[in-house]
Amino acid sequence: MLNVKNLSVMVGKKKIIKNFSYNFAKGKIYVIMGPNGSGKSSFANAIMGHPSYTLSPQSRIALGKERIDKLQPEKRSEKGIFLSFQSPLSLAGVSVRELLYLALTKKKEPLAVRQEITQYAKELHISEELLGRSLNEGASGGEKKKLETLQAAVLDKKVMIFDEIDTGVDVDALRAIATFLKKRKKDKTFILITHYNRVLRYLMPDKVLILMEGVLKKVGDKKLAKKIEKEGYEKAVN
Ligand SMILES: Nc1ncnc2c1ncn2[C@@H]1O[C@H](COP(=O)(O)OP(=O)(O)O)[C@@H](O)[C@H]1O
Ligand SMILES: [Mg+2]
Numbered sequence: 001m002l003n004v005k006n007l008s009v010m011v012g013k014k015k016i017i018k019n020f021s022y023n024f025a026k027g028k029i030y031v032i033m034g035p036n037g038s039g040k041s042s043f044a045n046a047i048m049g050h051p052s053y054t055l056s057p058q059s060r061i062a063l064g065k066e067r068i069d070k071l072q073p074e075k076r077s078e079k080g081i082f083l084s085f086q087s088p089l090s091l092a093g094v095s096v097r098e099l100l101y102l103a104l105t106k107k108k109e110p111l112a113v114r115q116e117i118t119q120y121a122k123e124l125h126i127s128e129e130l131l132g133r134s135l136n137e138g139a140s141g142g143e144k145k146k147l148e149t150l151q152a153a154v155l156d157k158k159v160m161i162f163d164e165i166d167t168g169v170d171v172d173a174l175r176a177i178a179t180f181l182k183k184r185k186k187d188k189t190f191i192l193i194t195h196y197n198r199v200l201r202y203l204m205p206d207k208v209l210i211l212m213e214g215v216l217k218k219v220g221d222k223k224l225a226k227k228i229e230k231e232g233y234e235k236a237v238n
Contacts, residue, residue, distance in 0.1 A: 141168025178202035
C-alpha cells in the first residue's frame with residue numbers, strides 16, 4: 001500500500017531521515033517507536049509533503065503503484081493519505097461537523113456523512129456538544145485525538161498516520177481510539193507513531209518499527225516493544 005524507498009529527508013542542511021525503506025501493507029497496523037528527536041514526526045511530515053522537508057533525489061514514496069513524492073499535500077490527501085498531527089490545530093468558527101460536510105461536498109451524500117459522524121462519534125464517545133463546537137477549541141488532548149480519528153474515518157483514507165497517538169491522551173480515550181481503529185483495520189493501513197508503548201496495551205500491532213537518529217534500526221513485533229520498555233532503546237536494538 002504505502003511503499004517508501006530510500007527516503008532521505010533534509011531540513012535545511014540537516015539530514016533527518018536516512019535512507020528509510022519499508023513497505024506498509026494493507027490490512028495491517030504498524031507502530032513506529034523511537035526516542036524524542038529520532039525523526040518520527042519528520043517522517044510523517046515528509047510522507048504528507050510538508051514543504052519544510054526536502055527529499056533526496058533517490059527518495060520514492062508510492063501509494064500502491066503510483067508515486068506521490070512530487071505531489072502537493074492536498075493531492076496526497078486526495079489520493080488517500082491522512083495525517084493526524086502531534087498537536088492538532090484549532091479552527092475558530094468551524095466545527096468538525098461543518099468541516100467534514102465541506103470536505104465531502106459532491107463526494108458523499110450529506111445524509112450519509114451525517115449518519116457516519118453520528119455513528120463514529122458514538123463509538124469514540126464524542127459528545128454532540130464537542131461535534132458542534134469550533135474545532136479543537138478548548139478540547140483536551142484525548143478529545144482532539146478522538147476528533148482526528150473521526151475525521152480520518154469519515155474521510156475514509158487508505159493510509160492513516162497518527163503522530164503521538166497516545167501523548168496527552170487518557171486511558172479511556174486511548175482505549176476508545178484503539179478499539180475503533182482495530183475494527184476498521186481490514187482494508188486500511190494504520191501507522192501509529194509513539195514514544196511509549198502505552199498504546200500497545202489496547203491494540204496489537206502487526207509490526208513495530210524502531211527509528212533512531214533517522215535510521216530504521218529494527219523491525220519486530222510486540223515483543224520488541226516490550227524489550228524496549230525493559231531495556232531502553234540502545235540495548236534493545238543492538
Ligand atoms: N522544521 C524543522 N526545522 C528544524 N529542525 C527540525 C524541524 N523538524 C524537525 N527538526 C529536527 O529534526 C530532528 C527530529 O525531529 P522530529 O522529527 O520532530 O523527532 P520526533 O518526532 O521523533 O521527536 C530533531 O533534531 C528536530 O530538531
Ligand atoms: Mg514527534
